[in-house]
Amino acid sequence: MESVNREELSIAVVGVGAFGKNHARVYRELADDGVKLAAVVDADLARAQAITAEHGGRPFASVSDLLASGLKIHAASVAVPTVYHLAAARQLMEAGIDVLIEKPLAFSLDQADELVSLASKLGRVAQAGHLERFNPAVRATWPLLTRPMFFEVHRLSVFTPRSLDVDVVLDLMIHDLDIVLKMAKSPVREVRAVGLPVLTGKVDIASVRLEFESGCIANLTASRISTERVRKLRFFQPAQYVSLDYSRRDVFSLTVQPTEGGVPQIVPYKPPVSSEEPLRAELSSFLRAVRERSQPEVTLADGRAALSLAIEIQQQMADHRKRAHLEDVGSILHVGTPKDSGSGAD
Numbered sequence: 035m036e037s038v039n040r041e042e043l044s045i046a047v048v049g050v051g052a053f054g055k056n057h058a059r060v061y062r063e064l065a066d067d068g069v070k071l072a073a074v075v076d077a078d079l080a081r082a083q084a085i086t087a088e089h090g091g092r093p094f095a096s097v098s099d100l101l102a103s104g105l106k107i108h109a110a111s112v113a114v115p116t117v118y119h120l121a122a123a124r125q126l127m128e129a130g131i132d133v134l135i136e137k138p139l140a141f142s143l144d145q146a147d148e149l150v151s152l153a154s155k156l157g158r159v160a161q162a163g164h165l166e167r168f169n170p171a172v173r174a175t176w177p178l179l180t181r182p183m184f185f186e187v188h189r190l191s192v193f194t195p196r197s198l199d200v201d202v203v204l205d206l207m208i209h210d211l212d213i214v215l216k217m218a219k220s221p222v223r224e225v226r227a228v229g230l231p232v233l234t235g236k237v238d239i240a241s242v243r244l245e246f247e248s249g250c251i252a253n254l255t256a257s258r259i260s261t262e263r264v265r266k267l268r269f270f271q272p273a274q275y276v277s278l279d280y281s282r283r284d285v286f287s288l289t290v291q292p293t294e295g296g297v298p299q300i301v302p303y304k305p306p307v308s309s310e311e312p313l314r315a316e317l318s319s320f321l322r323a324v325r326e327r328s329q330p331e332v333t334l335a336d337g338r339a340a341l342s343l344a345i346e347i348q349q350q351m352a353d354h355r356k357r358a359h360l361e362d363v364g365s366i367l368h369v370g371t372p373k374d375s376g377s378g379a380d
Contacts, residue, residue, distance in 0.1 A: 043321055046073040046110040046131070048097060048122050050085045053136065054113030060314050061111075062089040069321060072107060073100050097125045107131050109159070109324045111317070115199050120145040127158045134320045134330075136163035137212075138204045139337030143345060146338040153334055161320045161330035162337025166209045167216075168315040170308040171283045175217075178276055178287055178305065182217055182269040185252035189280075190260035193233055201236035203229070203344045203351075207256035210267065211347075212332075212340040217269070220248035222343060229351035230360070232259050242347055283307055 047058045054076075061071040071091040076082035082093035094100040100107070109132040112122050119140050123133050133153075139162050140146040153160035166172055187210045215222075222244055229240035239257040246252070265280035273290040289301045308315075323330040355361055 041108070042068045042070055043108045043324065044070050044072040044106050045321075046075060046091075046100060046107045046126075047071070047085075048075040048110055048112050048126070049114035049118075049136075050074055050076050050081055051113070054111065055085055056313055057111040057113055057317065058085050058089045058091075060311070060317050063314065064318065064321070067318070067321075073105055075100050097122055101125065101129050109133065109321065111163075112136060113163075116204070117141045117199065120149060123149055123160070124152055127152050127156050127160070130156075130158075132159040132320075132324045134161045134163050134317070135334075135337070137165070137337065138200065138208050138341050138344065139334060140341060143338070143342055146334070146341050150334045150338060159320075159323050159327065159330060160334050161323065162332045162334055162340075163316070164209065164212045164332050164337065164340065165312050165316055166213055166280060167332050168312040168319065169280050169283060170310060170312070170315075171278050171280060171285050172213060173315075174285045174305045174307045175276060175278050178274070178285075179217060180271050180274070181248075182271045183248075183250050184270045185214055185218075185250070185254075185267065186269070187214065187252065187254040187267045188264050189255070189266075190257045190262060190264040192261065192263060193238075193259050201229070201348065202238050202240050202256045202258050203242075203347050204341075206258060207240060207242070207254055207347075208340050208344050210254055210256070211343050212336065213267065214244070214252050214254070215339055215343065216336070218246050218248065218250045218252065220246040220250060222346075223247045225343070225346050225350050227347045227350035228354050229347075230355075237348075237351055240347070240351060242350075244343075283309075 045061045047054055050058055058071055058074055061069055071089055073091050073094060074082045074085045075094045075097055079093060079095040086093045110126050112119055112133055112135045114122050116138055119135055123135050126133050140149060189206050189210055224245040226243040229237035232238040238259045242254045244252040267278045269276055274287055276287045278285050285305050287303045290298045291301050293299050319331050
């Protein structure tokens with residue numbers, strides 16, 4: 035693969051809706067690091083023009099228009115609705131452009147597998163956009179991990195009319211599925227899940243219990259109809275409790291240590307946490323992989339694993355609704371899916 039280590043990197047953002055516009059902002063902020071926001075692509079050309087007026091670059095209404103322009107692009111963020119991830123990323127990778135694909139990686143496992151295959155065949159750097167991996171609190175937690183055996187995770191959001199093309203599992207819970215899979219380091223043995231549509235035609239609140247081959251248990255709750263915003267993960271491992279707050283970017287642990295007198299001592303600890311914006315850390319990491327032609331921190335295989343588990347959870351929720359005779363609950367609810375080029379990343 036051609037090295038771009040010494041070049042200024044020309045970047046495109048494809049989809050500047052709810053979250054993609056933040057990619058454009060951060061790429062502009064990375065100008066001093068040899069990064070240029072060269073293009074913004076959105077089906078709503080007026081929106082693309084508004085973003086380029088603010089952050090620079092040329093506006094385009096489609097990836098095809100961008101490629102036809104002859105503009106040199108090294109890498110791109112793909113932040114269109116999930117159902118269009120494969121089509122957009124395929125065009126870009128076939129044109130020799132490295133990609134960061136927002137979560138969830140794809141709309142189906144077949145699409146995810148095609149993305150993995152394309153990136154490998156074409157020799158492209160391709161990163162899955164699991165933003166919480168770059169949350170400073172998460173990064174500060176990795177050194178504390180020994181053998182987590184029980185997770186309790188809550189991710190609650192106030193309802194907003196965006197990202198309604200997917201349910202709460204693919205919208206919100208998938209962040210935590212990725213983190214727990216990475217921390218547990220064990221295959222999932224059993225999935226139990228309950229989920230219900232409340233305000234939309236898709237599941238808006240979900241409760242999941244995972245059991246891993248290692249014996250580790252994880253309980254996860256996700257809701258996009260809460261009256262408050264909560265982003266917390268807690269886990270227990272031998273002689274230690276760790277609490278992580280995504281929103282506050284804070285980590286706290288309690289460790290049981292033996293003493294000479296035989297009475298255990300409980301030692302509190304707060305590791306230092308960086309103040310770096312997670313999205314800036316994520317995009318910087320992606321661009322470093324582009325320059326070095328190295329494997330990104332979050333691979334497409336990681337994104338596929340989280341998607342696979344999310345799909346299994348969706349099936350378990352559907353089975354539960356059938357057993358409980360709640361199959362028609364979603365059909366009586368209808369909230370129109372917004373025409374948004376954003377990924378729904380949260």
